[in-house]
Amino acid sequence: MSAKANILQALRQGLANAPGPLGDSDYQAAIAPYAFTHADAVTRVKQLLCAAHAEVIDSTHDTWPADLTRVLQQTGMPATLLAPQTDCTLALRAYWADRHDVPSLRLFDQAIDCWKADLFQIDAALTECEGAIAATGSLIIWPTPQAPRTLSLVPPLHIVLWQTRSVWNTLFEAMQQAEWASRLPTNALLVSGPSKTADIQQTLAYGAHGPKRLIVLAIDEPCP
Amino acid sequence: MRTAAQPTATGLEAAQPVVVTQSPFKERAQAALCDRSLRQSFRGAMDFLTAKRAGVFDDPAEWQALSQLGEHIRQRALSKLPDLLEQLEHRCQQNGIHVHWAESTEQANQVVHGILAQHQATQVVKGKSMVSEEMALNHYLAERGVACLESDMGEYIVQLAGETPSHIIMPAIHKSKAQIAALFAEHLPGVPYTEDVDALIQIGRQVLRQKFLDAEVGISGVNFAVAETGTLCLVENEGNGRMCTTVPKVHIAVMGIEKVVEKLIDVAPLYSLLTRSATGQIVSTYLNLINGPRRPGELDGPQEVHLVLLDNGRSQAFADTQLRATLQCIRCGACMNHCPVYARIGGHAYGTVYPGPIGQIISPHLLGLQATPALPGASSLCGACGDVCPVKIPIPALLTRLRTEAARPANEQPHAMRGQGANANLRERQLWRWWRWLNTSPIAYRLLTWLLSRARHHLPKQLKPWTQVRTLPRPAPKTLHELMRQRTGRTS
Numbered sequence: 001m002s003a004k005a006n007i008l009q010a011l012r013q014g015l016a017n018a019p020g021p022l023g024d025s026d027y028q029a030a031i032a033p034y035a036f037t038h039a040d041a042v043t044r045v046k047q048l049l050c051a052a053h054a055e056v057i058d059s060t061h062d063t064w065p066a067d068l069t070r071v072l073q074q075t076g077m078p079a080t081l082l083a084p085q086t087d088c089t090l091a092l093r094a095y096w097a098d099r100h101d102v103p104s105l106r107l108f109d110q111a112i113d114c115w116k117a118d119l120f121q122i123d124a125a126l127t128e129c130e131g132a133i134a135a136t137g138s139l140i141i142w143p144t145p146q147a148p149r150t151l152s153l154v155p156p157l158h159i160v161l162w163q164t165r166s167v168w169n170t171l172f173e174a175m176q177q178a179e180w181a182s183r184l185p186t187n188a189l190l191v192s193g194p195s196k197t198a199d200i201q202q203t204l205a206y207g208a209h210g211p212k213r214l215i216v217l218a219i220d221e222p223c224p
Numbered sequence: 225m226r227t228a229a230q231p232t233a234t235g236l237e238a239a240q241p242v243v244v245t246q247s248p249f250k251e252r253a254q255a256a257l258c259d260r261s262l263r264q265s266f267r268g269a270m271d272f273l274t275a276k277r278a279g280v281f282d283d284p285a286e287w288q289a290l291s292q293l294g295e296h297i298r299q300r301a302l303s304k305l306p307d308l309l310e311q312l313e314h315r316c317q318q319n320g321i322h323v324h325w326a327e328s329t330e331q332a333n334q335v336v337h338g339i340l341a342q343h344q345a346t347q348v349v350k351g352k353s354m355v356s357e358e359m360a361l362n363h364y365l366a367e368r369g370v371a372c373l374e375s376d377m378g379e380y381i382v383q384l385a386g387e388t389p390s391h392i393i394m395p396a397i398h399k400s401k402a403q404i405a406a407l408f409a410e411h412l413p414g415v416p417y418t419e420d421v422d423a424l425i426q427i428g429r430q431v432l433r434q435k436f437l438d439a440e441v442g443i444s445g446v447n448f449a450v451a452e453t454g455t456l457c458l459v460e461n462e463g464n465g466r467m468c469t470t471v472p473k474v475h476i477a478v479m480g481i482e483k484v485v486e487k488l489i490d491v492a493p494l495y496s497l498l499t500r501s502a503t504g505q506i507v508s509t510y511l512n513l514i515n516g517p518r519r520p521g522e523l524d525g526p527q528e529v530h531l532v533l534l535d536n537g538r539s540q541a542f543a544d545t546q547l548r549a550t551l552q553c554i555r556c557g558a559c560m561n562h563c564p565v566y567a568r569i570g571g572h573a574y575g576t577v578y579p580g581p582i583g584q585i586i587s588p589h590l591l592g593l594q595a596t597p598a599l600p601g602a603s604s605l606c607g608a609c610g611d612v613c614p615v616k617i618p619i620p621a622l623l624t625r626l627r628t629e630a631a632r633p634a635n636e637q638p639h640a641m642r643g644q645g646a647n648a649n650l651r652e653r654q655l656w657r658w659w660r661w662l663n664t665s666p667i668a669y670r671l672l673t674w675l676l677s678r679a680r681h682h683l684p685k686q687l688k689p690w691t692q693v694r695t696l697p698r699p700a701p702k703t704l705h706e707l708m709r710q711r712t713g714r715t716s
Contacts, residue, residue: 007481007535011241011306016541022300029289029449030493052509062671112524116471120437136507138495144520153466170494171511181453181488187470190511195463198503199378199394200266201401204271205425208377209432210463210510212410 018041030172034135035165039169041134046218048137053195053206054214064217065095068103068126069186071215077103078123081155083147088128088161119150124157131166133174134188139216140174141189147188158211160191162217230676249598251509252573266570267399273561276504278611293496295616298552301451305542306450308484308532319516322530330361332534335478336361336443339530340370343474349432351458351465352376354392354555354586355443355478355534357577358590361443372443375432375464378426386409391569392501392578393557398570419599432464442468446479447554448494449531452487456531458512459498461505466512475526477514480543481533482551495553501556523598537589537642544640546570552615557582559609559619565602567596574599579611586620593630593643600626601647634680673703 001011014136036044039153046056059067082089084107106122127147130140139160143149152158168174171190175181180188195210206212239587245584251314256262266473281287301308313323326332336359340348350356350372362383374383382388385407389395396404402421406428409417436442444465448457456477458465469475485491486562491513499505518525560566561578571579574595576587581602584599593600599625611631631652634645662668676683680699687696702710 010539017310021304025296029293148524171327192507203421208462
């Protein structure tokens with residue numbers, strides 16, 4: 001018999017005398033402690049992200065390209081990677097079109113296999129996010145064909161645009177209310193700060209393997 | 225066939241092969257107790273981790289409710305385990321993930337090596353995975369000419385030192401930064417001695433980034449696998465897990481068959497319990513939900529994803545309704561962080577891949593009681609491990625059960641454990657038989673206690689090894705029965 005058949009047979013035998021499958025769980029404990037108003041939720045996300053060593057910059061729908069450009073200028077004009085076709089890329093490229101004091105730009109417009117080594121030389125990348133989770137200060141990154149997943153992983157500086165109207169109290173509520181189970185992308189992510197490790201004598205160090213810096217542009221707009 | 229991994233710039237060419245010591249548990253424990261620097265490392269780390277955990281579970285009511293939910297989710301998954309595994313396989317396949325089953329670590333190693341051979345891969349990067357440690361995968365691949373590099377900082381340090389992890393969450397917890405500084409300076413070309421932790425991490429980052437770029441295949445473990453959606457969840461802080469599962473062309477995930485949960489929403493409370501219990505973080509830096517290989521039109525991600533489901537003795541634990549609770553574990557390591565034995569002897573003294581209380585209850589299933597006879601006894605049964613377990617595994621009760629199984633004669637039915645009777649001792653059994661008879665036969669009991677009280681000055685002062693650390697109590701001049709009869713005026 002195959003390994004699969006043997007394993008399943010052993011497990012089914014093990015259940016022979018069991019009382020049957022357990023019923024559904026009461027998930028109240030995952031929800032109850034985290035009831036926030038929208039404003040409190042947004043504030044909490046910002047506080048927790050800052051506590052996790054991320055940098056949060058308050059911005060608006062109209063001013064974020066300028067705010068981002070200023071940050072990049074302060075950071076030494078890193079070569080910046082953008083998803084090719086997202087709205088934020090279009091807005092930023094329009095803003096940068098007639099300026100010359102802006103960083104050099106690279107579009108992620110071909111399969112990684114063709115330029116993997118070059119990708120590892122890029123300094124910064126910009127992505128959007130699906131929203132944030134107030135309980136833990138996490139950003140939901142939802143890569144798409146237009147916004148590849150290495151954008152938020154390989155470059156040492158990761159910049160995220162977060163529309164603050166998208167915020168859930170808990171991961172549980174995000175999964176349930178936004179119906180993740182029926183529409184998951186190839187790779188969904190929660191990001192709650194820059195890469196870190198405490199593997200050497202419990203001493204916290206940032207920039208282990210992922211981005212060393214995480215900058216969040218929080219685009220505050222009234223909740224619809 | 226080459227017998228050693230190719231020389232690389234990772235420093236591993238100079239590392240010693242992993243040596244698993246064969247000395248009995250007590251000798252290793254004794255050696256660890258005499259190692260001052262090791263004890264300082266563990267004491268410091270355990271105090272740090274227990275304090276961090278206490279800080280994030282500061283509301284006892286919330287802890288109680290959430291751990292009850294965690295227990296229920298894990299028990300529910302186990303109550304339908306075979307169906308959920310089939311559902312997981314089906315959903316993974318729909319997502320484009322190749323699913324493989326392995327009864328033993330040998331089979332699992334063959335599967336992994338077979339995939340590597342198909343791709344003619346010689347360079348592999350691995351994210352932290354205890355199942356791959358269970359398989360001794362690095363060693364297996366090295367013997368077949370494949371260099372498998374650990375990419376978690378702690379695991380990388382341990383691999384560089386030619387050692388094994390001493391903790392399931394913090395593998396290099398037994399090492400001080402001075403030892404790590406010396407290790408890097410010795411093994412990595414052009415690296416000066418530095419005890420600056422940021423500098424050490426940046427050195428590791430530079431070495432490993434090149435490896436993420438070069439590797440043809442990435443290997444990872446799985447924290448939770450979701451049957452409903454065919455999702456593989458990975459929890460981490462460093463980003464090496466994301467690197468291993470995103471950058472190479474092929475991703476192979478290995479997991480124990482117990483890691484499956486029924487629904488995606490089950491992940492949310494378990495994830496909170498895991499990070500808070502493990503390192504006292506309310507959340508880890510990354511939660512990585514992998515649903516398959518690169519889809520048409522996508523520009524990155526692996527082109528092939530494989531999932532290897534490993535049994536390796538888990539179905540034995542599953543077959544017994546009490547021992548099944550062992551499989552509720554979410555591998556947070558809180559039980560070892562709070563164990564007075566682990567804190568004093570460290571992870572290597574156990575001699576098994578999984579150390580500490582969880583190792584003591586899972587290893588006898590993976591290896592058989594005959595290979596782990598000392599583990600069920602290596603506990604004071606203080607109960608701390610059971611108290612902090614986020615999914616309420618009754619670890620002390622399971623240890624007691626394993627002690628019983630190890631002491632029962634090998635041929636006695638029912639036979640729940642491989643290696644049953646590993647500690648069976650005829651003299652001990654005879655003694656207990658006598659003890660039972662003495663305590664259930666009133667005449668014999670009175671005679672014995674009368675004799676002991678009268679001969680109290682002539683009893684031996686030492687009862688080795690019991691009196692090595694205790695004073696032997698002396699019986700009272702009169703037995704309790706005699707005193708009670710005197711008080712009530714009755715005569716025997």
